[in-house]
Amino acid sequence: MTSSHPIFIVDDDDAIRDLLANYLKKNGFCVETAPDGERFLELFRSMPADVTRHAMVILDIMMPGMDGFAVCRELRTFSRVPVIMLTAVSDEMDRIVGLELGADDYLAKPFNPRELLARIKAIYRRSEPLAEPLDSGRYFYFNHFCLDTTTRELTSPEGHAQSLSGADYNLLMLFLSHPGQVLSRDAIAESTRKRDSAPLDRFIDVHISRLRHCLGENARNPEIIKTVRGSGYLMATEVSHSNQTQTVHP
Structure with a gap:
């Protein structure tokens, strides 16, 4: 599953970005990183459609310049790839706004990388075609x-x-x-x-x-x-x- 599912990590915190990238690579994922929203969108648009079609984005909300909300809003104008937003632990409104903009899940900081991995795998499982009875039809x-x-x-x-x-x-x-x-x-x-x-x-x-x-x-x-x-x-x-x-x- 993981070889064809690249993960984009967008976070202005170098330590968090590197930690998550190394952890996900060890678990078999192809990882791309960006320190801000503008460079992520440029990178995402430059990649072949057959690559980004199976991608996922780990997106921090609190970033200088273009924040996570603006990035998610722009991304949703041309792609439906899954997005997990990283939020401050107490900001329930941030989570709500992110979901309204089209995010698929959220994770409050600080978090265990193992939980992020579990969320990623759960989203990919849900994204797989659902098994329907043979007579249900397309x-x-x-x-x-x-x-x-x-x-x-x-x-x-x-x-x-x-x-x-x-x-x-x-x-x-x-x-x-x-x-x-x-x-x-x-x-x-x-x-x-x-x-x-x-x-x-x-x-x-x-x-x-x-x-x-x-x-x-x-x-x-x-x-x-x-x-x-x-x-x-x-x-x-x-x-x-x-x-x-x-x-x-x-």
Whole structure:
């Protein structure tokens, strides 16, 4: 797995950057480093698409010049590679903002490199194509949307296609695999992040909000992913699947 999954470490702290680079290299990863956001974006854009397609970014928030939020925002304009943001231990709002910008996970400083490695492996496991029953088909249809499970492209009723990040794709697949079933916050956290949802952890709320945005949902009155107060969330539309593309009419 690791040989084809380069890791980009973006941190202005030389000691942290070198420590993480050496640790990840010892665990079989190809590592690229950058001391600031501008040089990272330049480096990332200069690399072949078949390399960056399987990459991951470890991104510090507190950097001089272009901070981690600005880097993540710019990166999301042209790439859906997974991003783990490094935050100050007490800055819950930083974590929320990072997730809203499209980060896949966060890790509070100081941290054990072994935990970072575990997070990296968990994200790559979740990014692997989900094993579906043989009769499930490549395409999922719901509420005039089409999800291609091979390309991970979501096509809207108007015919607009967008590529989903690994985190958004896996959350949508979780709902599509359980239509009409209420999924608790803990069940969603366990399935998408492989750990329980902490009481004050707003990751699930932010992630649901991000997915609803992809679906063009009205946050006040969603039709596809509904909130069941005190219980969780529900895919409130019929779901079908096929190995053949179908014409979708709004």
